[in-house]
Amino acid sequence: MRFDVITLFPEMVQAVTQSGVTSRAAEQGLITLNCINPRDYATDKHRTVDDRPYGGGPGMVMKADVVLSTIRDAKQQSPASKVVYLSPQGKTVNQAMMSSAAKEEGLILLCGRYEGIDERIIELAVDEEWSIGDYVLSGGELGAMVVIDSITRLLPGALGHEQSAEQDSFSDGLLDCPHYTRPEEIEEKPIPAVLKSGNHAEIAKWRRMEALGRTYQKRPDLLEKLDLNEQDKKLLEVFLRQQ
Ligand SMILES: C[S@@+](CC[C@H](N)C(=O)[O-])C[C@H]1O[C@@H](n2cnc3c(N)ncnc32)[C@H](O)[C@@H]1O
Structure with missing residues (x-):
């Protein structure tokens, strides 16, 4: 299964392929992890990915133009993959959702930062919003890692003993x-x-x-x-x- 993760902190997400079950699954080619940094899609000389919110208020918002270009490139690389935005406002993930996601060819996981992403990105390019629980994280990366880990252990051959996931x-x-x-x-x-x-x-x-x-x-x-x-x-x- 292919995971494309859109993140400003690729090194954080890459860590999921460095230990344990997910590391072995990556070595065996059961999963591929491709991190895409929106900063590479920023067009100004400072490679700006965020801006102040319209209407004022604290924090910054991830820019629609930059993130949309990133998602569209990811979609071109894996057209069959659904775009999932990790968000505290999304549907709370559970084992049944992970089990049905494990049957997909791939997922594009969008990680927000700051106050979140420009709402129009969700309207234009996001298929689903998933939350990992009713609390607020600083970014979607930990959520993406949770999703990758829990899906990977459900892939045939990922666990040493085939029955282990069934008994979980x-x-x-x-x-x-x-x-x-x-x-x-x-x-x-x-x-x-x-x-x-x-x-x-x-x-x-x-x-x-x-x-x-x-x-x-x-x-x-x-x-x-x-x-x-x-x-x-x-x-x-x-x-x-x-x-
Ligand atoms: C500080 S949060 C933004 C929270 C947003 N202002 C709100 O209250 O809905 C920054 C990013 O972290 C991620 N995030 C935060 N909590 C999450 C959760 N419970 N599940 C999944 N992703 C989460 C999202 O990608 C979000 O864009």
Whole structure:
């Protein structure tokens, strides 16, 4: 999958391809990251990308002419890619959105800075606005990195173990079950005995029960959206009885 990121801070975004899963995905050619700096599209001698807001007030606004030229060039390089503006006013991203985005050929991610971008850019050249949460960042770069990371781990072959992403929280509407590794006991806390039983059916049942139980406890809003089958209802009852 191809990511074109329009950013005044390309070195910040490039860092996403320097560690872990996303770095390996870039090495394997599962993702390509192309950063485009709007400053390269500024036409004056100071390479100005921002200007004072009409109507007055604090801060600066990213210029429509410069950003539109940048987006149009990015679009020429990857015509099939949707243009997404990272914005606190956008739709809050979730796993389902990332999962459907992972099926796209590419995305053009537009990172704002300062007070944001000239509104006409959104009207003329942005397909969607995505937020990474109800708080305000200084720029869209961290948002773009969040999007690239979460989409990349969903691409076939990106994770060492094919099932890992399927078992992650949210993939089936539930939070993930707890995980344990050696040592078997720490500070008088042993691991749950079933995990040593070697009985794979029992282990799978226990994991499902824990996923249901912890979703009930930590994110009841997620559980409310699900239509649990009889088996899941029973597992949840068992979990709650054990508390
Ligand atoms: C300081 S913010 C501008 C905020 C804008 N004045 C507002 O209140 O809607 C600068 C840039 O950071 C990015 N940004 C800020 N918060 C974000 C969030 N929650 N999700 C995604 N991008 C965000 C956007 O690209 C935005 O243009």
